[in-house]
Amino acid sequence: MVVMTQSRTRLVGVVGALVATTLGLSSCAYAESTDAAPTDIESAPDEENLAGVCPETVGVQLQWQPQSDMGGLFELLGPGYTVDTEQKSITGPLVASGKDTGVDITLKAGGPAIGFQSVTSQMYVDDSVMLGVVHGDQLIAASTDQPVVGVTPLLTRSPAILMWDPQTHPDWDSIADIGESAATVVVSKDQIFPQWLVGKGILQPGQIDTSYDSAPARSVGDPSIAQQGFANSEPYRYEHAVPTWGEPVAFDLVANSGYDIYASNVAVRADRLESHSACLDKLVPIVQRAGAGFADDPHATNEKIVDIVAQDVSYNPYTMEQAEAGTDVLVDLGLLGHEDDGTFGTYDDARTQRNLDELRPILTDGGNRVAPELTGPDLFTNRFTDTTITECPRRPEP
Known part of the structure; x- marks a missing residue:
């Protein structure tokens, strides 16, 4: 389970021994930041x-x-x-x-x-x-x-996640926990990973509801559901930009279930x-x-x-703030x-x-x-x- 940016499988830092290579030269020399855009490049x-x-x-x-x-x-x-x-x-x-x-x-x-x-x-x-x-x-x-x-x-x-309200479901730590419940899982109809999760027996066919439209209204109105999202987007948005929610969500990466x-x-x-x-x-x-x-x-x-x-x-x-938080999540979770x-x-x-x-x-x-x-x-x-x-x-x- 992840609440905000904490993860069961969080990668602590980035592998420090690796260095960037520019045109074959191994170097991590950092350029100085500048706010002025040059007129000629x-x-x-x-x-x-x-x-x-x-x-x-x-x-x-x-x-x-x-x-x-x-x-x-x-x-x-x-x-x-x-x-x-x-x-x-x-x-x-x-x-x-x-x-x-x-x-x-x-x-x-x-x-x-x-x-x-x-x-x-x-x-x-x-x-x-x-x-x-x-x-x-x-x-x-x-x-x-x-x-x-x-x-x-x-x-x-993939940053794809299933997310849920940790107050409603304090016993959930993973997508597998969702599958062991009778909770509805709301996803968009074009997503392929729900079919894979059902095929692997991680979710039950009757749990899948393909009516997700990216709006938060469904989760706000019924916090008992699990819902799709992206680790770098919805968790920050729900906590900081959805006034009718305004709390951390918990989530698990679909990749943690093996959707690699x-x-x-x-x-x-x-x-x-x-x-x-x-x-x-x-x-x-x-x-x-x-x-x-x-x-x-x-x-x-x-x-x-x-x-x-x-x-x-x-x-x-x-x-x-959303852009920086989203980038940090992508890096910290190894995505x-x-x-x-x-x-x-x-x-x-x-x-x-x-x-x-x-x-x-x-x-x-x-x-x-x-x-x-x-x-x-x-x-x-x-x-x-x-x-x-x-x-x-x-x-x-x-």
Whole structure:
């Protein structure tokens, strides 16, 4: 069980022996923060210059509105960016370690901004989108009708949770405890993990209610239920931004039950993998370094995300406190960090194969066809990743 940010499986700190690598040099030298955005951006070195190799604007479809779980991508957004409130997008220079790569990046909001369509479907109707952010289970589910390939994960594990009122259920410590009760479990109909939990016998089929709509009213009105959420979002929101609740919630990561997917995979359409390969060779390591840099020192990028959200009144309010708290949860729970081998932004082939093997029958039962010849490495590839990129310990507090 987790109450606020405390976890049964909390990782104490970050592995201090790991260091970030920049272009093959193992170094964790911290740059000085500055509030002043330069009018001219220094050019990136040739190995990080994307002009003529990548599209002039690299379009990225996000899963939701800007927030800190996508921080690695917003780390790529250089000064002088513009917010388009009609298109629900942000465009600016694509930077690598703050240096201009010669191309722009456009980050497009998902969720309500695209009529709640899936990221994979949007990638197949919007030709301006080169990359999409797709959770591992959704990537597998789309493998027949809208196939995409994950090229690097932003998060090593899913922040998906089931949460509950600790005052109503003081005896619950885990999702397994929920399954041993008769409590209703409210989830959205597009989530795959509830089917997996039922298939594993952790939850009972009759417990699942697929009417979740992201609003807190259901939980506030009936604190006896368990409800889906994300560790970096709902617990903070319910305690600090839902006046009708205003108390800590308890939660357990779905990953603690063994649902071990990679979350927020940067993915490319399978039919465009080869045509974009020269770009991906250079771009994917830049994304990896950006993710490692954000995990180390997220403050400036979180300020950027909060500024972007504040410029569009259609977005849910997003404060600096919420962004920083969400990032801390991702790092502290081991969701934003290195792989077991110490690398950052790479895939474990055995793990992706296990994910595919476990989800194939569940998805098939639910009406999704997953080709029997597909393998985990077909869907999640290390072809473009740089295994010399590792994680810095977080910047010491001043």
